[in-house]
Amino acid sequence: MDDKRSLMINKNIGDFESNVEEEMDLRRGPWTVEEDFKLINYISTHGEGRWNSLSSCAGLKRTGKSCRLRWLNYLRPDVRRGNITLEEQLLILELHSRWGNRWSKIAQYLPGRTDNEIKNYWRTRVQKHAKQLRCDVNSQQFKDTMRYLWMPRLVERIQAASASTSTGSATTSSCVTTPSDQFMMTSYDEGLNNNNSTNMDHLGFMSSPSGHVTPETSSVVVSPTSGLTEYHMGSEVGKVENSYYNQDESLVGPQIMLQPQNYLDDNGGLLNEDLTQSYHNWFENVNGVLPSYSDSFWNIGSDEDFWLLHQQQQQQLVNDGSF
DNA sequence: AAATGTCTCAACCGCAAATAG
DNA sequence: CCTATTTGCGGTTGAGACATT
Structure with missing residues (x-):
């Protein structure tokens, strides 16, 4: 890019x-x-x-x-580049379900991300899935798919990633940038x-x-820094860990750490509960009727694969009376 | 290797709200 | 108030990169 x-x-x-x-x-x-x-x-x-x-x-x-x-x-200095992280994806899906195409409002809760970037993400990634499902992105069918399939799976992957990091691995799901994509993070x-x-x-x-x-004064210098840096953007929206380098010394962008105070109630105010945890709890509840999704859900080979998988999940949910 | 299709994202547009005079 | 200008937002476009045939 x-x-x-x-x-x-x-x-x-x-x-x-x-x-x-x-x-x-x-x-x-x-x-x-x-x-x-x-x-x-x-x-x-x-x-x-x-x-x-x-x-x-x-x-x-x-x-x-x-x-x-x-x-x-x-x-501007605080523009964050690189892949949208799992945490950010989850937040975008959650906030979009609340506010719809209010991109600038959604962007306020993703430090360093622009409304344009979120809009592009939605159009290229999310709408693509709707297209694969052959349903409208605003349809109840697609919303259910997001809520009951996509978001729980994201939570699952976030937890898997955090579990692997907590066991000493240096791997991270946050935006990992290439040297050519490096930037000074402030x-x-x-x-x-x-x-x-x-x-x-x-x-x-x-x-x-x-x-x-x-x-003349140019050169790219990125200083490794440790510790958490508070981000303030209108309201407190997150903490960013300045993790600049992977073990292989490739540059790593900041990680958004989901914090309990980061989440929003229906009026846009901040919730005092941990969204990740609540999604986790909710996911645990519905997991009894949801088979564990393999990565095939996230790496769909064809429209037919996606549709078949989706139909199977939907049918099971209906049979179990979850809808 | 070339042609074609798809994806990504920076930048544009039009409109509406906010602000200045 | 009224008008003009500026700002902000969401939708759309198109160039270039990448993937597939």
Whole structure:
């Protein structure tokens, strides 16, 4: 992905240079490295907001909307990249079942994830399963499938992962990034309040002491840090463990640790119970009527496999009166 | 190896709400 | 209040990567 991104950036360096005659017009399309620099440097000095004037003051030929989007979805320091973790998947499914396509609201409870990313996840992964089931993503059938099959299975996998980590294994289900995808992870507070710290992994640059970004000051340095870092985003939403390296020294992104205070009641307030535990308890209850799912559920070979499995589970649930 | 299909995700669009003047 | 501008949101698109035939 980052290769694709860098290719796109490189391609656009050429576009940028060859389109000097168009500089008076507003630019559209993928952002160039130069544009990213301008935006990052300007925001590091002046802060964000007033996007239209920011765009012109920063010397960008972009709409304010485009600048805002680029910053929020890509350049700001606390943007978290990499695979959506199991915990995050569970949270997305849970929150979507409460709020529907309220992506920005859902994103508030996934530190570092953008509404765009969650929306993309939903469309590419979740809706794909609905398509495989040949049912509407909003249908009761699909909602039941999520609730009775998908989410319990996620809990099962989360527990399996945590069990393996608690027995001394260094494996983790959280976003494991490749060296090319590495980035400087700062806490949300640091990222928000200290504009000298910028995430520009994809550029291969980091901040100079002045907070300005220059190619000359660039190098990617990731300091291993231990301990938990509190994340605050409107309301307290989670703790992130800065686990930077696997045993094989590949870079590891932060782990969201589900905490009891992280969960929400139907009004969006925080619950005082551990969601993972409650799902676990609930799963234990229904597990009597649910056969233990093999990974075939998660690695469906064909539409027919998925449908057959699904039909079998549904029939068993109906027979047992669970619906 | 080439053609075709599928997936991913950054960026755009239109609209509505919020804010400024 | 009213109007203009800005901000934020959700839906959609399309380029490039990847997989399959």
